[in-house]
Amino acid sequence: xxxxxxxxxxxxxxxxxxxxxxxxxxxxxxxxxxxxxxxxxxxxxxxxxxxxxxxxxxxxxxxxxxxxxxxxxxxxxxxxxxxxxxxxxxxxxxxxxxxxxxxxxxxxxxxxxxxxxxxxxxxxxxxxxxxxxxxxxxxxxxxxxxxxxxxxxxxxxxxxxxxxxxxxxxxxxxxxxxxxxxxxxxxxxxxxxxxxxxxxxxxxxxxxxxxxxxxxxxxxxxxxxxxxxxxxxxxxxxx
Amino acid sequence: xxxxxxxxxxxxxxxxxxxxxxxxxxxxxxxxxxxxxxxxxxxxxxxxxxxxxxxxxxxxxxxxxxxxxxxxxxxxxxxxxxxxxxxxxxxxxxxxxxxxxxxxxxxxxxxxxxxxxxxxxxxxxxxxxxxxxxxxxxxxxxxxxxxxxxxxxxxxxxxxxxxxxxxxxxxxxxxxxxxxxxxxxxxxxxxxxxxxxxxxxxxxxxxxxxxxxxxxxxxxxxxxxxxxxxxxxxxxxxxxxxxxxxxxxxxxxxxxxxxxxxxxxxxxxxxxxxxxxxxxxxxxxxxxxxxxxxxxxxxxxxxxxxxxxxxxxxxxxxxxxxxxxxxxxxxxxxxxxxxxxxxxxxx
Numbered sequence: 266x267x268x269x270x271x272x273x274x275x276x277x278x279x280x281x282x283x284x285x286x287x288x289x290x291x292x293x294x295x296x297x298x299x300x301x302x303x304x305x306x307x308x309x310x311x312x313x314x315x316x317x318x319x320x321x322x323x324x325x326x327x328x329x330x331x332x333x334x335x336x337x338x339x340x341x342x343x344x345x346x347x348x349x350x351x352x353x354x355x356x357x358x359x360x361x362x363x364x365x366x367x368x369x370x371x372x373x374x375x376x377x378x379x380x381x382x383x384x385x386x387x388x389x390x391x392x393x394x395x396x397x398x399x400x401x402x403x404x405x406x407x408x409x410x411x412x413x414x415x416x417x418x419x420x421x422x423x424x425x426x427x428x429x430x431x432x433x434x435x436x437x438x439x440x441x442x443x444x445x446x447x448x449x450x451x452x453x454x455x456x457x458x459x460x461x462x463x464x465x466x467x468x469x470x471x472x473x474x475x476x477x478x479x480x481x482x483x484x485x486x487x488x489x490x491x492x493x494x495x496x497x498x499x500x501x502x503x504x
Numbered sequence: 505x506x507x508x509x510x511x512x513x514x515x516x517x518x519x520x521x522x523x524x525x526x527x528x529x530x531x532x533x534x535x536x537x538x539x540x541x542x543x544x545x546x547x548x549x550x551x552x553x554x555x556x557x558x559x560x561x562x563x564x565x566x567x568x569x570x571x572x573x574x575x576x577x578x579x580x581x582x583x584x585x586x587x588x589x590x591x592x593x594x595x596x597x598x599x600x601x602x603x604x605x606x607x608x609x610x611x612x613x614x615x616x617x618x619x620x621x622x623x624x625x626x627x628x629x630x631x632x633x634x635x636x637x638x639x640x641x642x643x644x645x646x647x648x649x650x651x652x653x654x655x656x657x658x659x660x661x662x663x664x665x666x667x668x669x670x671x672x673x674x675x676x677x678x679x680x681x682x683x684x685x686x687x688x689x690x691x692x693x694x695x696x697x698x699x700x701x702x703x704x705x706x707x708x709x710x711x712x713x714x715x716x717x718x719x720x721x722x723x724x725x726x727x728x729x730x731x732x733x734x735x736x737x738x739x740x741x742x743x744x745x746x747x748x749x750x751x752x753x754x755x756x757x758x759x760x761x762x763x764x765x766x767x768x769x770x771x772x773x774x775x776x777x778x779x780x781x782x783x784x785x786x787x788x789x790x791x792x793x794x795x796x797x798x799x800x801x802x803x804x805x806x807x808x809x810x811x812x813x814x815x816x817x818x819x820x821x822x823x824x825x826x827x828x829x830x831x832x833x834x835x836x837x838x839x840x841x842x843x844x845x846x847x848x849x850x851x
Contacts, residue, residue, distance in 0.1 A: 359712060
């Protein structure tokens with residue numbers, strides 16, 4: 266794996282059990298500054314559970330999560346987010362009773378003072394082409410538009426680490442193309458983890474990939490190496 | 505602020521001011537006294553309407569803050585001999601109590617069901633405790649708590665700084681109405697601030713709000729405390745209205761009544777709990793004047809009817825109806841315009 270910057274996120278022997286089921290099994294993981302890492306794996310591989318352990322939505326049964334060398338174990342999601350981490354969940358997770366603009370405002374106002382917030386909100390609205398949607402309640406928007414609002418909201422907070430869980434789910438081909446370009450653009454300023462199971466999308470992003478299988482890491486390498494690996498084809502593609 | 509919301513506020517303010525200045529002129533003192541208690545109940549309804557409708561926290565024990573406010577006022581007024589300090593304390597103590605209770609529940613990550621149970625139990629404990637203070641050993645300074653007999657007499661509201669200048673019933677009405685308008689518009693203003701936006705966001709989607717970096721426990725505690733303080737304010741006004749407080753203020757029946765006001769008036773609106781409180785209490789007063797039907801039976805029936813037929817409550821349903829009526833005349837106009845256009849094409 267190509268080395269980029271210093272290690273900014275690390276898990277040590279991370280384990281998550283639900284009763285007798287081990288969803289994440291003793292995972293040691295490292296992410297370096299500036300990386301764009303994809304987590305892939307078949308359904309039930311443990312990638313979303315792993316993701317939730319990173320974001321504080323789940324408290325791991327054992328092990329540790331370190332962000333910039335600081336243990337975040339047991340910290341609530343708000344503290345992890347406040348450390349500069351932007352999270353997009355698997356299904357669009359929005360506030361249906363608020364407008365798209367209010368969503369961006371909520372993200373921006375968390376980090377900006379009143380004097381700079383308005384300009385930043387306008388900037389994000391323009392960047393994500395939300396001008397026409399800005400005044401509409403997000404509960405009335407189509408799925409792809411909701412995905413766009415959520416990612417705009419995540420980016421609006423200027424995170425240095427962005428975690429996206431299935432950002433292309435339910436999108437049209439054109440929307441997926443735009444999403445790929447957007448991910449590369451975000452990656453210019455932020456380290457990223459993307460959880461995805463769409464192999465075509467992973468190829469389009471084309472960077473480092475970690476494959477999960479039965480809660481553990483099966484292989485970590487460049488996308489082309491991973492996709493040509495016989496073990497991956499067997500467990501993931503069923504070939 | 506959208507134009508429709510501004511118009512609604514102007515309408516409510518106009519009606520409020522009309523009631524404030526017009527009612528004492530046109531109704532007799534007994535009726536004004538009766539309306540004053542509706543105003544107090546409207547403030548109490550708003551306290552739960554804010555916690556539940558905007559904060560998304562169903563509190564089964566709103567009566568706890570109401571009773572605490574009333575008792576705090578009565579006990580301190582007896583000891584101090586004037587009303588200003590006790591009145592402020594009657595708001596502050598329930599606010600602090602709600603903040604502590606809220607912090608315990610929200611930082612403890614207690615689920616909604618258990619939150620309902622805890623608030624219910626807290627009210628019950630206070631009810632039982634106050635009921636058991638009939639013994640003459642239960643004295644706070646000069647004030648006897650009186651147990652099930654309550655506290656029958658204490659200094660009522662006076663002009664701040666002048667304990668001798670007691671307010672008469674008409675002046676009490678003005679005070680209660682001004683507080684109702686202050687609470688109503690104060691809460692509306694609060695909801696337009698960044699704090700209000702975060703509160704609505706938390707109600708809509710807790711996980712998302714937390715992933716944006718907002719500490720939902722802190723915000724919920726703040727909402728609960730504000731609602732507790734407003735409940736205390738209503739309690740202090742209630743104590744002044746009747747110059748009497750009793751353990752019944754903490755009762756489950758009182759808590760259930762507040763929930764009924766909010767459900768009937770409309771959850772998620774500020775005007776709903778106000779209308780619900782006034783309407784239900786007016787019906788209760790009317791029913792109290794007859795002996796044919798049991799009050800509780802009728803109120804229960806009203807609640808069941810609203811839950812089944814108007815689940816959104818009176819005011820949101822009326823709002824929808826008005827919107828539909830406002831749109832209705834446009835359709836024929838559009839049709840006639842289309843016909844006219846078609847006619848032109850045809851010619």
